[in-house]
Amino acid sequence: MKGRNVAAAIQVVLLAAIAMPLAGCGGAAGAAAPAAVLRDYLDALADGDAEGACDALVDELKQRMSKLTKANDTPAAVCESALKAAKTGLTDELMQEARETKFATTVQGDRAFVKAIGGGDDAVGLKRLNGRWYIARGILGPLEGPLTRRSDMAAQKAVRNTVTLVEACGARTGIYRKCKPLRREYIGPTGDATAETHFDGFKATATSDTGTRFNITRSDLNYVQSCSPAGAGLCQANGSW
Known part of the structure; x- marks a missing residue:
């Protein structure tokens, strides 16, 4: 069940903030392996570092967040506000599990899919741009499908x-x-x-x-x-x- 709990933690991003008025983030994720980028994202989220967590997300994902919330702000600002709100839904115990969880990675060219071992079929998709990996999909929970x-x-x-x-x-x-x-x-x-x-x-x-x-x-x-x-x-x- 540990992996499934972490899979849920990965997806708790926008759901806590979707009904709230939203108040930058940006920069580049490091040239680390896909699983390392996901782990850096989770660490930043656990530490309350919304800007650092946003750094791991591809620009298109931030734009999708902005469209979904219909907030009158830049995608970068929406991202940071959403992640700050989402942090309130994550317990210290759950985030510690995330830090200890092992991930399995499948790379297909400039695309990668990272799953928490024991976490079912849910995967986080990453995209490689200019040699660097960014999280591109799989963190918006039930909003991802539509x-x-x-x-x-x-x-x-x-x-x-x-x-x-x-x-x-x-x-x-x-x-x-x-x-x-x-x-x-x-x-x-x-x-x-x-x-x-x-x-x-x-x-x-x-x-x-x-x-x-x-x-x-x-x-x-x-x-x-x-x-x-x-x-x-x-x-x-x-x-x-």
Whole structure:
């Protein structure tokens, strides 16, 4: 049960502050291993160092906190206020357990997933930016699901819109390859999407702010929808969507 208690502690971040009026944080997490970044985050939270805890979070996660609370403040200030409020829900005993808990880490390129051993299937997702690891997902408890779905759906919409625009270009030129490089107006306002084009097909890609990548590949007359990592968010276990 120890690992499960720690898993709960990891997720007690915004829930205690969500109904409260919120009153910077920033900087860079060190170039430590993913589990070490998570441990530094927990240590900072236990010590009441909201600024230090925020340093371990990727900017996109702070922005999601800000959108969720609808606070009229910067994402950095929202992050710090939320973590200060969340600290009130964590006992000294629980935080000591967190300090003693061992973690298992899985690294997939610039993504990593850290689980408390004995803590079930809940994992904290980290993203590597410029050689440094930041916490990107898995600390918002029951709020994580709706936020993940919203982000993934936006990425899927961006891919579909990009397919429509590349198809229109292909119809005009007769060869998809002439649509390369993909101009910015093909991307549209729905998200960051790109397309790789060749003679008789293309691959459109968009990445959710959760890190899940969604693709639509056109080859001959067939479309294939794929995504990675499989099983994350709206990406099905078989790597499709």
